[in-house]
Amino acid sequence: MKYTLRQLEVFLAVAQSENITRAADQLSMSQSAVSGALRDLETQFEIRLFDRIGKRLQINELGRLLRPQAEALLERASALQQSLQQHQAIGELKIGATLTIGNSLAVDLMARYLKQYPEARLQLKVGNTSSIAEQLLNYDLDIGLVEGEINHPDLDIQPWLQDELVVFAAPDHPLASKNLLSDSDLLSAQWILRESGSGTRQAFDWALHGLLSSLNILFELEQSGSIIRAVSSGMGIGCLSRIALQESFDHGTLVPLNVAGRDFNRQLFIALNRHKYQSEGIKRWLQLCHE
Known part of the structure; x- marks a missing residue:
């Protein structure tokens, strides 16, 4: 065999860091x-896997083609080594989650996973749907738990759980006293929403099709907590997952608003x-998610 597993480790480390020095630090090797x-x-x-751009190494088309095969081969080699050593450790798992899932569901899943497999090491990275997709494509994550739909030929997207978005306001907001909000009510309100690229915003935009261009959007924020605080202060109304809002509803600090003729399920x-x-x-993580 003309190549070694160490050479493949080097190739993947350089592909990820695009820099010899950072790859050397990652692998505890000299430059x-x-x-x-x-x-x-x-x-x-007699090949080239990278284009040399100054001190930066940018993976080329051949390198991108071979990268997933090298990744898979090293994963299998690691699994074989564990089997040969009769060692049942799960190893490290890098999980990406969008904000609502990361704050409300992922931590519980991690606790259940570690209870079953205490030897495992878990990392959780929280971002919006587009950020999670990019990290999956770049092999920076093993699994993504996302709120928005993704269309990419290199990603396998599996339905998981049903969720519901809820339009909400402070209890003393003028719209809180209405039993049912019409389109004209939605257009009269000031909105505080998640940013474009988030799964929550994607679902909101679908639900309010036909009104988007006329909505009065006061703020677009990346954190659900910031939106909840702004709406609680009476600055406007918002729309987030019921998962993120249930505690505030239970305490009466926020109230749900019923909207006519709009589907907020996702x-x-x-x-x-x-x-x-x-x-x-x-x-085993996938099995846990579907239990």
Whole structure:
């Protein structure tokens, strides 16, 4: 065999960091050892996996083609080593979650996972749907739990849970006394919403099709907590997942508003990179999500 697993580790580390120094730090190797391993790999097959742009190495088309195969091979080699050692450790799992899921569902899932597999190591990264998709495509995450729909040929999007968005206001807001809001009520209000690119905003835009261009949007914020505080102070009305609002509804600090003729139901999804090898840890996390 003309290549080594170490060379593949170097290739993937450089592909991720686009820098020899950072790759060397990641692998606890010297810079010269990293450069030599990458050079040997390319020389043995008379190929180039990166374009050299100053001190930066940018993965080229061939490198992008080979990257998922190298990733899968190293995952399998690691799994084989664990089996040979008769070691049942799950290892590290990098989970990405959109804001509502990250704050309300993911932590509970992590606690249940660690109760079953206490030897596992979990990382949670929270961002909007587009950010989670980008990290999955770049192999920075193993699993994504997202609120918005994603259309990308390299991502496997699986339906997960049903959710509902709720329009809400402070109890003393003028619209809080109305039994049912009409389109004219929605157009008269000041709105405080999630930012474009978030799954919550995507579902809101679908629900209010035909009115979007005429809505009075006061703020667009990235944090649900900031939206809740702004709406509580009477600055306007908002629309978030019932999951994020239920506690405020229970305490009476916010009230739900009923909207006529608008569908605020939505689907939550699990997202995976189609080309990434599904380790035992990924399989057990997926099993937990569907229990």
